[in-house]
Each structure stands twice: as C-alpha cells, then as structure tokens.
Amino acid sequence: MFWKKEKKQTLQKGQQNLSLGLLKEILANLEDAEIVERQKPEGQCFTFIYIRTLIDQERMNEALFEPVLHCTNESIQDCISTSKAEEIFTLGEAEKQLLAGSVIIFDSLKKQWWSVLLTNNLGRSIETSDTETILYGAKDSFSEQLDTNITLIRRRLPVTELKSEKLKVGSLSETTVVLMYMEGVTNPEFVSIAKEKINKIDFDLFFDSSQIAAFMEDHQNSIFPQFQQTDRPDVCAYSLGIGKLIILVDNTPFVLIGPVTFFHLFQSPEDYINRWPVASFLRLIRYISFILSITLIPLYVALTTHHYQMLPLQILFVLVESRSKLPFTPFWEALLMLIILEIIKEASLRMPTKSSQTLGVIGGIVIGQAAVEAGFASKVLIVLVGVSAIASFLVPNYLVTKANTMIQFVFLLLSSFLGVFGIVLGMIIILAHLNSLTSLRQPYFAPVAPLYWKDWIDLFIRGPLTKMKTRPDHLHPFQKWRYSKRR
Amino acid sequence: MAYLKKSIWMTIVYCVILITGCAPYLENNEIEEIAPVIFWSLDAAEEGKLEATTVVPPLVQEKKRILTMQVDLLKQSGKGFNLRYYRELKVGQLRVLLINEELAKKGLRPIINTIFTDPDISQRLYLVIVQGDVKDYIKEEIESQENLDYFLYRMLKHYERKRQGQLSIVNLHQFMQKLYSPFSDPILPVFKAENGNFNYEGTAIFQNDKLISVVTDSDDEIYQLIGNDYYLKYLPIPKLSVVLGHVRTNVDVTFNRDFTEMNFKVELKGRIDEYQGEKNLNDLDDLAEITNEINSHLETQTKAFLQKNQEWQTDPLDIGARTLTPFSRPIEKKEWREKWRNLQIKVKYQMDLEPLINIQE
Numbered sequence: 001m002f003w004k005k006e007k008k009q010t011l012q013k014g015q016q017n018l019s020l021g022l023l024k025e026i027l028a029n030l031e032d033a034e035i036v037e038r039q040k041p042e043g044q045c046f047t048f049i050y051i052r053t054l055i056d057q058e059r060m061n062e063a064l065f066e067p068v069l070h071c072t073n074e075s076i077q078d079c080i081s082t083s084k085a086e087e088i089f090t091l092g093e094a095e096k097q098l099l100a101g102s103v104i105i106f107d108s109l110k111k112q113w114w115s116v117l118l119t120n121n122l123g124r125s126i127e128t129s130d131t132e133t134i135l136y137g138a139k140d141s142f143s144e145q146l147d148t149n150i151t152l153i154r155r156r157l158p159v160t161e162l163k164s165e166k167l168k169v170g171s172l173s174e175t176t177v178v179l180m181y182m183e184g185v186t187n188p189e190f191v192s193i194a195k196e197k198i199n200k201i202d203f204d205l206f207f208d209s210s211q212i213a214a215f216m217e218d219h220q221n222s223i224f225p226q227f228q229q230t231d232r233p234d235v236c237a238y239s240l241g242i243g244k245l246i247i248l249v250d251n252t253p254f255v256l257i258g259p260v261t262f263f264h265l266f267q268s269p270e271d272y273i274n275r276w277p278v279a280s281f282l283r284l285i286r287y288i289s290f291i292l293s294i295t296l297i298p299l300y301v302a303l304t305t306h307h308y309q310m311l312p313l314q315i316l317f318v319l320v321e322s323r324s325k326l327p328f329t330p331f332w333e334a335l336l337m338l339i340i341l342e343i344i345k346e347a348s349l350r351m352p353t354k355s356s357q358t359l360g361v362i363g364g365i366v367i368g369q370a371a372v373e374a375g376f377a378s379k380v381l382i383v384l385v386g387v388s389a390i391a392s393f394l395v396p397n398y399l400v401t402k403a404n405t406m407i408q409f410v411f412l413l414l415s416s417f418l419g420v421f422g423i424v425l426g427m428i429i430i431l432a433h434l435n436s437l438t439s440l441r442q443p444y445f446a447p448v449a450p451l452y453w454k455d456w457i458d459l460f461i462r463g464p465l466t467k468m469k470t471r472p473d474h475l476h477p478f479q480k481w482r483y484s485k486r487r
Numbered sequence: 488m489a490y491l492k493k494s495i496w497m498t499i500v501y502c503v504i505l506i507t508g509c510a511p512y513l514e515n516n517e518i519e520e521i522a523p524v525i526f527w528s529l530d531a532a533e534e535g536k537l538e539a540t541t542v543v544p545p546l547v548q549e550k551k552r553i554l555t556m557q558v559d560l561l562k563q564s565g566k567g568f569n570l571r572y573y574r575e576l577k578v579g580q581l582r583v584l585l586i587n588e589e590l591a592k593k594g595l596r597p598i599i600n601t602i603f604t605d606p607d608i609s610q611r612l613y614l615v616i617v618q619g620d621v622k623d624y625i626k627e628e629i630e631s632q633e634n635l636d637y638f639l640y641r642m643l644k645h646y647e648r649k650r651q652g653q654l655s656i657v658n659l660h661q662f663m664q665k666l667y668s669p670f671s672d673p674i675l676p677v678f679k680a681e682n683g684n685f686n687y688e689g690t691a692i693f694q695n696d697k698l699i700s701v702v703t704d705s706d707d708e709i710y711q712l713i714g715n716d717y718y719l720k721y722l723p724i725p726k727l728s729v730v731l732g733h734v735r736t737n738v739d740v741t742f743n744r745d746f747t748e749m750n751f752k753v754e755l756k757g758r759i760d761e762y763q764g765e766k767n768l769n770d771l772d773d774l775a776e777i778t779n780e781i782n783s784h785l786e787t788q789t790k791a792f793l794q795k796n797q798e799w800q801t802d803p804l805d806i807g808a809r810t811l812t813p814f815s816r817p818i819e820k821k822e823w824r825e826k827w828r829n830l831q832i833k834v835k836y837q838m839d840l841e842p843l844i845n846i847q848e
Contacts, residue, residue: 219490304518309579309607313525313640316518316580320545323519330517425498432497436490 016091018113020106023049026095033098038069047106049094054101055118064103064116076105076114085114099174121145126152129231131398134270141231142253146176149233149248149255153180156237161185167198170206177212180236181245187476190245190259193440198247209249209256216247216256218438223406225399226439228257228264235269243477245440259440261447261474263459265397266290271462280461287460289391290400294407296388297334298415298423300381304330306419322378330381331416337377337385338412340367342405345389446474515575522572523580526636528621529598530587532557537590539564540622542629542636543572545580551633553625561601579607582640584659585617588677591691591698599696603663610660613643616677616691616698624680639685655690655707655715666696669820670807674715677701690715692801699799702792709785709792712736713753714804721760727780731840732760740809746818748831749806751793755785759842768842782836790834797828 016022027033032052039045046068050060063083071079077087085105088094094104094113101119106112126148129141142149150164165179177198181191197216206212209229217226230236231253236246239257247256257264266286271279303311304319311319326333344363348356368386371377392404407430414422437444447455452473457463471477515521522544532538540555541564556567568576584602586595602608628635647656655676665673672695677688689703690710702710711719713736722731734757741750759768759777766773796802807823818826 221491306516308516308518308521308523308577309609311580313580313582313637316523317545317637320518320523321548326519429494429498432494436493 018089018091018094020047022091023094023104026091027098038065040069045108047108048103049098049106050103050118051098051101054099054120055103056120060103060118064105064118068105076107076112080116083116083118085116088113088115123148132230132232132235132269132396134268134273136273137269138232138234140233142233142248142255144251144253146178146248146250149253150178150180152233153236153240153246156233157182157240162240165195167195169198169201169212170204171202172204173206175206175212176250178248179245180240180248182240182243185241185471185477185479186243186245187478189476190440190442194245194247194258197440206249207251209247209252209254212247212249213256216258216440218441219436222433222437223403224262224434224437224444225265225397225403226258226260226437226444228260228397229254229399230257231255232269238269238272242471243475259438259442259475260444261439261442262434262437262444263448265400266395267462268396272465274462276462276464280463283462284460286394286396289394290404293388293392293395293404294411295423296384296391297338297381297408298411298426299420300384301330301334301412302415302419302423305416310420319378319380322380325375326378327375329416331412333377333381334385334412335409337371337381338408340371341385341389442474447472450474516577516579520574521577522574523577524568525580525582525640526585527578527581527583528585528587528617528625529561529590530621531590531593535559537561537564538622539568540625541568541576542625543568543576544574551629551635553622553629555622561598577607578605579609581608581612583613583615583636583643585615585621585678586675587621588616588618588691588698588701591616591675591693594696595693595698596696599659599662599666603659608659610658610663612659613640613647614657614659614662614675615643616675616701617680618677618688618701619680621680624683624685627683628685653711653720654687655711665803665805666693668805668808670802670810670823671805672801672803674803677703690803692796692799692803694799694801699801700795702795705788706792706795709788710803712755713738713751713789713792722757724781724784727777727784728762728764729759729777729781730761731757731781732843733757740806742810746810746826746830748833751789751832751834752837753785753789753835754837754839756839757841759840762842768844774840774842778838778840781840782838785836786834789836790832793832793834797830797832800824800828802827 024035027035027049030051034048034050034052036048037045038048048064063080067079067081068076073079077085088097088104094115097115097117098104100117102115102117105114105116107114123145124143126140126143128139140152142152154162161183163181163183167177167179169175169177179191179194179198194216198212201212201215203211203215213225213227213229214220219226227247228239236255236257240246244257244259247258249256266283268282268286271283273279274282304323308316323330328336340363344359344367348359348363351359364386368382372379372382388408392401395401395404407426411423411426414426416422418425434445435443435449443450446452447459454470455472455474457468458472469482470480471482524541524543525545526542528540530538530540536557536559538555538557539561540553542551542553544551552572554568554571556564558564558567565576565578586598590598602612603610625635632638643656646654647658655674657673657675662673662675665671673693675691675693677691679686679688689701689707691698691701693699705724708719708722712722712734717736717738719734720732722734723729724731734755736756737754739752739754741752742748762768762777764777766777768774768777793804796804807818807827810823811817
C-alpha cells in the first residue's frame with residue numbers, strides 16, 4: 001500500500017545522514033526557503049539554509065553572517081556570541097530546526113553542520129484583556145507568544161519552585177505545551193495526571209488551548225468546561241499559588257487552569273481586589289444571576305401554561321392582559337424570542353465593534369418593541385428575556401455563559417411539558433450531572449460535594465483574606481498553610 | 488459511560504419520586520384560555536338549593552359579567568358557569584368566598600369540605616359572612632366599579648397583613664384550624680350589603696360549623712382587644728365621651744385548681760386621643776377618675792362578652808387552649824365545654840393611659 005511506503009520513508013528521514021542534496025530535496029517547492037552560499041576571504045565556504053518567513057532577518061545579518069564570515073576562531077560555536085550554535089548530524093534534526101526558526105550552517109571545509117536559533121519574534125504586544133476586563137488591578141494579558149506568557153507569570157511568582165515542563169502535541173502543528181506548577185504546593189498527582197493526558201494526545205492540529213482541553217477533559221460530552229480558560233497572568237499566578245496547575249499552549253493567549261470546580265468558574269479577579277463584603281455580595285449576585293438566567297423564562301412558561309394558581313393576583317392580571325391577544329402559546333413565544341436573542345448575540349460577536357453597537361440597538365429596541373406591537377410577544381416576556389440575557393453575562397466564564405443558553409432551552413422544553421416539576425427535574429439532572437463530573441480526576445462539585453467546610457470561606461462568599469489561612473482543602477495542597485511561619 | 492448510567496438512574500429515581508402524587512392528566516391551564524375567578528358568593532335558594540354567583544372575566548379591559556346559577560351541589564355551579572362563558576372558568580385563584588348568613592346558620596361543613604378538598608383552591612381563601620343580598624349589590628356596583636371583586640380581595644388582604652385591629656379576617660386555613668380544635672370555635676367577619684354599601688358589621692361566632700351569633704360594635708371591639716389582634720387603632724367609648732388610640736393589650740388567663748374560676752387579667756396600654764367630657768385632663772385627680780371609669784366600663788363589657796360566650800357555649804378566644812400545660816394531661820373536649828359553661832369569671836384591667844394634651848386651661 002502506498003501510504004505504508006511513505007511512512008517507512010519518513011521514519012528513515014529522521015535517521016539519515018545530512019547532505020546538502022538531501023536538504024535541497026526537502027526544501028524543494030518552498031518559496032520562502034533560502035540557501036545562501038558565502039565565502040570567507042581565505043576561501044572557506046559556508047552554506048546558510050533557512051526559511052525566510054520564520055527567522056529574524058535583520059538579526060541574521062548582525063548576529064550570524066558578520067561574525068561567521070569575519071571570525072578567526074576555528075569553531076562556529078566560538079564565533080557566535082549572541083545566539084547559541086548547536087552541531088547537528090541527521091536530516092530529521094535539520095528539518096526540525098529549520099521549521100523552528102533556525103538557520104542551518106554547513107561548513108564545507110570541516111564538513112560540519114550547525115544550527116543557530118533566530119526565531120522571528122513577530123507578535124502582539126502585551127495588551128489589556130478583552131474577555132476578563134476589570135476596573136482595578138493589573139491590565140496585562142497573555143499574547144500568542146509562549147515565552148512572553150511564561151515571563152508574565154514568572155514575574156509574579158519569582159521563585160524556583162515554579163516549575164515548567166515543555167511537551168509537544170500535534171503531529172502536524174508540533175504545538176509546544178508548557179505545564180507549570182508550584183513544586184511543594186501543587187499535589188504531584190495532578191501533575192502526573194496532566195502529563196499522562198498530554199502525552200496520550202494523538203491528533204494532527206492544535207491551534208487553541210480549547211482543543212487541548214477537549215482532549216484532556218475527563219467528560220468530553222458535558223456542556224460544562226472542566227478547565228478554566230483565562231488570558232490573565234494574575235489569575236494564573238493566584239491559581240498556581242493555591243495549588244492548581246496551568247497549561248500554556250503556544251500561539252494561544254488562553255491558558256488552561258486545572259483542576260477546577262464548578263464554583264471556580266464564578267470567581268472573578270476583581271473578587272480579590274474589592275472589599276470582602278462587596279466582593280461577597282457581587283459573587284452572590286453572580287450565582288443568583290446564573291440561576292435567574294436559566295430559570296426565569298422557563299418559569300414564565302411553566303406558570304403561564306400550567307400553574308396559574310401560583311401567581312400573585314396582581315401579576316396574573318398583568319400577564320393575562322399582556323397575553324390576551326397573542327397568537328402563540330407561551331412556549332412558542334419564548335422559544336421564538338430566545339432564538340432571536342441568540343441570533344443577535346452571535347451576530348454582534350461576529351461583526352465589527354461599531355456595527356455590533358448598531359445591531360444591539362436594532363435588536364434590542366427595534367425588534368423588541370416591534371415584536372410587542374406586532375403582537376408576537378408579550379411585554380412581560382420581553383422584559384424577562386432582557387433580564388435573563390443580562391443576567392447570563394454576569395458569569396465571568398464565557399463557556400459557562402454559553403452552557404447557560406443550552407440549559408435554558410432544555411428547561412424551556414421541560415417546563416412546557418411538566419411545568420415547575422419540569423424545571424425541578426432539570427435542576428436535579430444538572431446537579432446529578434455536575435456531581436458526576438471531574439476535572440483532572442478531582443470532583444467538579446467540591447467543596448460542596450464532597451464537602452469541605454473550610455473552603456466555604458471562599459465559595460459563595462469571598463471571606464476576608466486574613467481569615468483565609470489555608471489553601472483550599474479540596475485541592476489537596478502539599479503546603480496547607482499560606483502563612484510562611486506555619487509551614 | 489459509568490457516569491452516564493449513574494445520571495440516567497438518578498434521573499429515573501427522581502422522576503418516580505416527583506411524579507408520585509401528581510395528577511396523571513395535564514389540564515390546559517394556559518392563562519389566555521382560562522378565566523380565573525377570584526370571587527364566589529353563595530346564597531341559600533329555594534328548595535334547599537344553593538345560589539352561586541361569580542364575576543368574570545379577570546381582564547381589566549373587558550366588560551364584567553355576573554354569572555348566577557341555582558344548583559343542588561356546589562361543584563355543579565363550576566360546571567354550569569363554564570358552559571355560559573367562552574373561557575374556561577378556573578377556581579385556582581379563588582380568593583374570596585362570600586357566604587350568606589342564613590346559609591351559615593344551617594352549617595358550613597358541606598360547603599367548606601368541598602372547597603377544602605379541592606386541590607386547586609388555595610387555603611388563603613378569605614371566608615366572609617354576608618347579610619343582605621350580595622347579588623343586587625354587585626349588580627349596582629359593577630357599573631361604576633369594574634374591579635369590585637378584586638378590590639374586595641385587596642381590602643381583606645390589607646387588613647389581614649397590616650393587622651390593624653379593625654376587622655376579623657379569616658382564611659380557610661384558619662377557619663379549619665379552629666373548627667377542628669377541641670378548645671376553640673371558628674369566627675368569620677360579617678359584612679352587610681345594603682343600599683349600595685358593603686360595610687363591616689362585626690364578627691360571626693360559630694359553634695362548630697354553625698353560626699350562633701354576630702357580635703357587633705363595642706362587643707366586637709372588645710373581641711379584637713382580648714381575642715383577635717390585641718390591638719385597636721381607635722377604641723371609642725361614647726358613653727364616657729372618650730376615644731382611646733393605639734390600644735394594645737396583653738391578656739393573662741389563670742384558673743383555679745378545679746377549673747371553677749377564671750381570672751381574666753388584661754394589661755392595657757394606650758392614649759386618650761379624644762376627650763369631650765367635663766373633666767380636666769391636666770388634672771391628675773380627674774385623669775385618675777377618667778381612667779377608673781374606663782377601667783370599670785371595659786371590665787363590665789369584657790365580662791358581659793365572656794358570659795355571652797358561655798351562654799352560647801362557644802369559645803372564640805381559645806380560652807380552652809390556655810388550660811394546657813406541658814406536663815399535664817389535656818382536658819377532654821366534652822369536659823372542657825362543661826367546665827367553660829359553669830366557670831366563674833373575674834375580669835381585671837390594668838390600665839396605662841397617656842392623655843394627649845396640647846391646650847392649657
């Protein structure tokens with residue numbers, strides 16, 4: 001079979017001895033591959049082979065051509081001071097180095113091959129986070145460059161206990177993944193589980209940390225994310241400090257944090273900046289909004305379809321008045337409005353910022369108002385859709401916000417069939433599901449189930465920092481106390 | 488796979504738990520297709536029949552209609568109303584039940600039982616006894632006041648919630664509680680529908696489920712003070728030309744060992760809001776005299792009210808419940824009734840009145 005033959009060839013390539021001819025063969029049809037031959041005044045010839053688009057060309061002249069061609073030392077290693085030159089022997093090594101942004105140098109006199117890393121540091125500068133904006137506190141966020149991201153974390157945790165291990169995933173993308181953890185704090189079991197999971201990954205392309213998460217998650221069919229994704233270095237540093245590990249992926253500004261619990265997804269970096277009573281209040285509001293966003297519209301459908309008895313009389317009058325001339329049943333009315341809302345939400349995400357503002361106005365005011373006037377939706381429902389849409393945005397994690405929408409639709413169906421019982425049933429299913437989930441094989445619903453009382457100080461409320469003397473028990477940290485004197 | 492199985496099993500278990508006890512057939516309760524009635528009036532009709540009256544629809548913008556039916560059984564009226572109105576009448580929001588005085592005298596047990604066992608009807612339903620013809624009153628009033636039924640409900644709700652000590656407000660739950668208690672008898676408020684007015688008359692005292700008597704005016708005020716809300720915003724005593732304001736009481740009842748004598752002690756706090764008599768409120772002797780007069784007047788009134796109840800063999804004040812102590816055997820119902828009838832009553836008021844004075848003599 002022809003593919004078997006090709007596989008055999010690839011294997012051989014890794015071990016083949018280097019020769020200029022073979023290298024040229026590999027680089028055939030690569031428009032950006034350059035092979036430059038330069039001669040020293042005394043006659044020694046050097047061949048520089050590189051991929052133009054991957055290397056820093058300006059630096060190449062200063063750091064490579066000039067020193068190599070005008071150097072009197074015997075070895076190239078001694079000539080280059082700004083970069084490190086490594087001797088290479090196989091074709092496979094050369095190919096790898098070329099694609100990593102190295103210049104391969106062939107010394108024709110000594111028949112030696114060298115590689116010098118001159119990666120092009122093209123990329124964004126450090127900017128403010130768009131997804132997790134806060135008013136106070138650090139504004140920097142991760143970029144697509146792995147080293148920059150590691151630097152941002154190291155600056156916050158300048159200790160040698162902060163370990164980083166480099167791993168590779170993706171047979172085509174060869175994506176670098178860096179696993180970071182605090183030695184002596186993070187439970188080594190998490191590290192070994194994470195490493196085992198990363199090593200098991202067998203897939204060709206990775207261009208986002210979400211894809212890595214998809215392969216590492218214990219339950220891939222769940223709608224709840226089992227890794228926290230953040231582009232904020234301060235969140236990563238805090239997570240490392242309390243005993244979690246982080247996974248950085250090259251070319252992605254989003255870092256994976258694990259193991260997480262359901263409740264971690266409701267925490268915002270601003271929680272630790274605000275005064276504790278204020279932060280606690282805001283956190284409680286977030287939980288309430290989450291519940292509101294998934295139950296408000298299903299409750300409307302349940303009450304107007306099945307349980308008119310449960311409504312206070314005044315509200316019943318308003319509802320009867322509002323619904324008296326509508327052509328749709330509450331379920332279809334709610335479904336229609338929710339689908340329109342989702343369309344508006346998705347459209348505003350895909351459009352340029354200025355257009356999305358216009359869309360918001362058209363969607364919110366024009367469609368909302370017109371739907372009521374045309375008799376497609378009741379005024380009460382429009383108010384509820386608005387409230388539940390705003391409430392859904394209060395959850396800091398975007399992936400949970402999207403999960404909310406799914407749950408809302410399912411609850412809507414259940415409520416139209418079974419009324420409030422349907423919503424209760426849905427809640428039970430969600431709770432049962434959340435209880436069965438794990439993140440890096442740690443319970444997802446901790447510290448509620450299994451119960452860790454002490455961790456409740458930073459769960460539904462954010463207690464005073466001075467009272468948070470220990471790291472969360474559910475993360476089983478190696479160093480329990482956060483005070484250095486108690487260790 | 489294991490977690491999926493676990494989830495499915497848990498869901499099935501919870502479904503079984505939830506669905507147990509629920510009606511297997513769903514009714515169409517979409518609010519735009521139903522007419523939730525909040526008001527029902529029951530009268531005694533000829534040949535032992537019942538006359539049920541209700542007002543539809545609940546919509547503010549639609550014209551109200553009065554529906555009346557003569558039926559043998561209460562639930563027949565619900566069925567009959569449905570056939571005479573384009574929306575399905577539902578009783579899930581029934582909030583006020585007006586019962587004619589004559590009907591109440593015959594006994595409310597069959598009516599209350601029917602209503603109480605209907606799972607749709609809430610126990611927050613207010614029960615009211617009516618003197619006069621409600622139907623005529625509604626017919627007259629509905630032209631000028633479209634939401635008559637709703638306003639009546641709001642009024643009852645207001646007086647129940649704020650505990651203003653003006654009316655006796657009783658809901659189905661409270662009525663049933665007293666009906667089944669061995670030591671007390673139910674009460675209900677009485678309203679009179681007459682000449683386009685719907686006025687509060689007093690409190691109906693029941694013996695079991697039968698209306699025995701209606702206490703009105705000063706007797707009703709005494710009842711509010713010592714048995715219902717223990718508070719009256721105004722307590723006028725025209726005989727003494729005085730009005731007491733913000734009157735609060737604390738009642739202490741003690742019995743002798745063999746339950747032949749009862750000491751009824753009332754601590755009363757309030758202020759003299761209005762005085763139009765001859766005496767000078769600035770003068771301490773005069774004030775003491777007025778207080779004494781009020782004291783003896785209230786003592787006489789209270790004693791008379793309690794003795795009336797002894798005569799009727801009713802106990803709306805739950806006095807029987809005060810015989811209960813944590814470590815003794817409760818008295819049997821029959822025994823208590825016997826003792827109550829023959830009890831010697833001693834009433835004592837302890838007054839703390841403050842005169843409101845702004846004019847120097």
